[in-house]
Amino acid sequence: MKKIATTFLLIIASLFQVSAQVYNPVEWTFDYKLDGDEHALLQFHATIEKGWHVYSTTIEDGIGPVPTSFDFQSLEGATLDGGIIEPEAHKDYDPNFDMELLWFENSATLQQRVKLTAGMAAIKGELTYMTCDDSKCLPPDYLEFSFDIEAAIKPGNTSSEVEAIEAPEATTEAAPEEEQNEIHNPVTWSFSSAKNENGEITVRATAAIAEGWHVYSKDLPSEDGPEATAFNLLEGDYTIIGEVKEIGEMHSEYDPNFMMDLDYYSDEMALELTFSATGDKPVKGEVYFMCCDAEKCIPPDAIEFMIDPNTGEIIEETASTDGSDASNEATARLENLKIGSIDLNNPGNDCAEGGHSSSNDTSSGMMTIFFLGFLGGLVALLTPCVFPMIPLTVSFFTKSSSDKKKGIMNALLYGASIFLIYVILSIPFHLMENLDPEILNSISTNAWLNTAFFVVFVVFAISFFGYFEITLPSGMANKVDTASNLGGLLGTFFMALTLAIVSFSCTGPILGTLLAGAISSDGGAMQLTAGMAGFGLALALPFGLFAAFPGWLNSLPRSGGWLNQVKVVLGFVEVALAVKFLSNADLVEHWGFLRIELFLAIWILCGLGVVAYLMGWIRFPHDSPGYKPGKIALTTAAVFFAFSVYMMTGFRYDEKSETFTSLTLLSGIAPSAGYSYIYPADCPLGLECFHTYEEGLAHAKSVNKPILIDFTGYACVNCRKMEENVWPDPEIYSRISEDYVLISLYVDDRKKLPEEEQFEFVTAQGRKKKIKTYGDKWATMETETFGTNAQPHYALISPSEELLNIPVGYTPDADEYKEFLDCGLEAFELTNQNATAVISQN
Structure with a gap:
């Protein structure tokens, strides 16, 4: 114990002694060399500044300095063969520890012999060492090391087998910049099909593979390696006959990317699948594959194809121009995302021209x-x-x-x-x-x-x-x-x-x-x-x-110790914030487990945890004994206790919204009060709302009311602030509930659209975007029609899809937001009056 205390005091003293300088007297480098066909020597070389020394691996731990040691944490494709081999150490009296010790000066190379059990070995670990001079010591340091070793001969191979494999010629010439930045596309697939007299259709997928690359077989020995090639039918009415056939010259060789024997094809391969069609719907399929060269792999890719079940021929992807229902449906979907009748530069009323826009709040x-x-x-x-x-x-x-x-x-x-x-x-x-x-x-x-x-x-x-x-x-x-x-x-x-x-x-x-x-x-x-x-x-x-x-x-x-108290309080804050992010995921994915009751309970526990800690009722590993709370700690504890009590008031029932009471200070942080196990509410504040544009538009036409489009998000902070701080205003609430049809569109909704409603949209910038979820659809509509991707964003339109006034974003001022709604109503009334006048004239 005395020696341990001496070591500790030396380190502390040296920290004060070197406060104006950071010492780094030892530099380590790591390398290896092959030792025969199936062994390697790991080399750890230390370059030590004059006057300093690093201690031997053989000194006893716990009685003096920390000895040099190696912790081999991961050995893949190799095993240790013996212990650490170190050079002859210098033995002398060390005044720092008042004893004779073994150490290295100037430089030293320590080695560890390993046996290679695979063609490629990956070794990782940590080196611990301590260094001193004649008057001071530095704290022990920890360095991570790793080795990637390729065996001279693949273990288990005979010398004749090795000679049969032609190794690529080594080169040190850098690849041209264009080649380094190239997007690799080494495989080109083509499809053909034929229908026989029995009505059976055989489809063939042929891969042309670039030189040096290969595509894996459909039958691989393990899921731990690459993705196997697959040839499947996905949609349509069909019955598969037999199994998928692979055609080509298969190679069964050792693959350095995955360090195992694998089956793959080079230059060319083909897949054949036979099926019989049982309906008139086109049959859709795909070939799923992965390709690699000797050094790298490209992520798996899928290439789709489609077959006419009547003719058995491949259907080429061409745009439909015959006015078919499918074409009309696609056009309708495109028009829904870019509402052509809405002109942002010419709203029906300019009375809100000075109002809040989404960009007004940027500064x-x-x-x-x-x-x-x-x-x-x-x-x-x-x-x-x-x-x-x-x-x-x-x-x-x-x-x-x-x-x-x-x-x-x-x-x-x-x-x-x-x-x-x-x-x-x-x-x-x-x-x-x-x-x-x-x-x-x-x-x-x-x-x-x-x-x-x-x-x-x-x-x-x-x-x-x-x-x-x-x-x-x-x-x-x-x-x-x-x-x-x-x-x-x-x-x-x-x-x-x-x-x-x-x-x-x-x-x-x-x-x-x-x-x-x-x-x-x-x-x-x-x-x-x-x-x-x-x-x-x-x-x-x-x-x-x-x-x-x-x-x-x-x-x-x-x-x-007060510095550690700051860290612990931050720890409780981090737990609370962690729950906030989990709540975002729960809302977006509709998991439904982290509702307002559980959220508030966890936050209340975090707040009370801070109180208990600052009062000294609970302690953590780094805390000092004999703690007594001071004035700052007591004040901070009182603040957290008050906030915890405030959060408890969120469990009060609100008759107007028919759910729990919204907490103003947690607006946009906690889930909405209606996201509840006990009192669930689909729309904020008990309002009637629609969550798809098509349904809301149809309802607005039937009741002849203007539409309030609310582009919102489950994880949108300012959206919750508007719903819980501005919308409850009696005048605003009555206008939304009585004078408008509310359509709340969640741009972060990850719920999948029905498959027949999924499609590819070309944006105004020419970028292709797949519309797969409701969030994709509403986010694209907001960007394409209203020129923004910020939430909240509010637009007032007529049932005939004409813009009534300038849309606004986050508007925390209730009077200003009421003016925005009133402006839209004025524009709608003018629109109705003009329509009535036209009808009277006719």
Whole structure:
């Protein structure tokens, strides 16, 4: 125990001693060399700075320094053969531990022999080591390593078999840029068919395969390898006769992509299937296949074909021009998504021309997300990963610079680099948005992505509770830290990048919250940039301010247990946010298990959990014993308790809406009050509404009322705010319920359209888009007809599908929204009067 305590104190002392410098005295490289036909030597080479040493693997653990050790976590296609082979170690007295120890100086190569049991071996693990000089020690470090080894001879093969396989000639010449960026399409399929005298139809699919590529057989030995080729009929009335036949020269060889023997075809292959048609409906089929070359594979693809059951011939895909019912139906579907009678530049009434549009809120939305990002950055400053770095970093710049002015300038450059790094992180999302204006909306409402966010946030929460740490790979931090020694502007930038990487365990969950919240908002990538800018600014400010006014450092609270309390409170917040994302997935996919009752119960438990923790009633692994709540802890506990009580009021019954009471502070966060086990309501506030445009339009024509089209979303925050804060206004509620036909179209509804209603739509930009779900249909209608993809978006039209006034977006001002509705009613009355006058004249 005494030696362990000595090791710990040495490490702590060295941390204070090196506060102005980051030491990295050891650089590791990993390599291997083949040792005969079926063995390899893994080599771990350490280059050690003069004056430092790394300890041997043979010293006893627990009595002094941490010995070098190797943890082989994954061995695929290989087994260990013996133990670690290390060079002769230097034995000498170590003043740090007051004992004789074995260590390596200058350089050392340690080896591990492995036996190869497959043609390709993948080995992964972790190296642990500790390094000291004559006066100090650094904390133990952990490096991940991996080896991908190709055996000289495939295990089990004879030498004659190896000679029969001609290896491709090695080359170091880089491929041309055009080839590197090429979209591979190495297989071309053609289809033919014939009908015999018995009425049986044989269809043949022939693949022309590019040189160097191959397509797999339909019969493969295992599901762990590639996808097997399949030849199937999908639609129509038919009876399959016999089995699918494969035609061609099959190769049965070892495939390095999957490290197993596989059957495949090169150059050409064909598939034949025979069936008899039992009806007049065209028979639709597909060939499903996967192809690879010696180094890479292309994702599986499906090629469809269609056969006329009467003639037995392949039906070519051509546009119908004969005015058939199918053509008319397709045209009708296209017209429903792009309502030609609606002209955004010429509404029936311009009385709401100064009203709210979907883009009017962009600047305020940007400021809101910027402020939230800034707030998140301030919270991140109070975490154990960042807060202790403030005085250390500021002292480094002010003391290592030749004068105070230069020290302040370096600190300001450091802060600016932090700000720039977080803004740069948002750039990829702008590229995604440029490809497809609906892509961020699709991402934010994707059920599986929201479920993934749920899992990630729960993991973040467990990390905040102190059960493990989330860190980026140590190798990344080491490389960036080495780059920070360059000096000048570039060195300062890499120092800032080092901070961003090493603090990821604390900032990652907050950034994840910001990312998920921003892409689910209407501003898209620009809002994400605003949020990241706010976050980066909050992190950067202290370094510049404290460098300019170093006396302020004395007013900073000391690091201590309160930093861990911040992390634990954030852990409970992460659990609550995780439930929010799971709720999004539940709403979009209509799973129906996370309704308002369960949602509120979990959030209430999270709030009470914070109260119990801050009062000292529950503790976590990293908490110090003997805790007594201070004034700030008691105040924070009181706030969370009050909020928990407020959420309990959400279980009150509201007679007007005939369901639970909506909570204003949770509008857009919690599911709507009507999404309930006990008091379910299909439409908000008990209003009558339609969820398909066709049904709502037909009803509006029958009652001769104008239509309020509500483009909304299950995961739309501002939509819930409108429904729960603006629509309940008595005058607005009466207008919607009595004067309008409400059509609520959910753009994130993942429910599949009936198969006969699914089709391919060509957008105004010429992009082909498959309309498969109700959400696809309504999102495309909003984009094509009303020129926006933001929600909420409200449009008032007549039963004859004419625009009554200018559509609006999120309008939190009830009076302004009432004016919008009144403006539409005026336009509708004028339309009716004009129609009556025309009839009278006739």
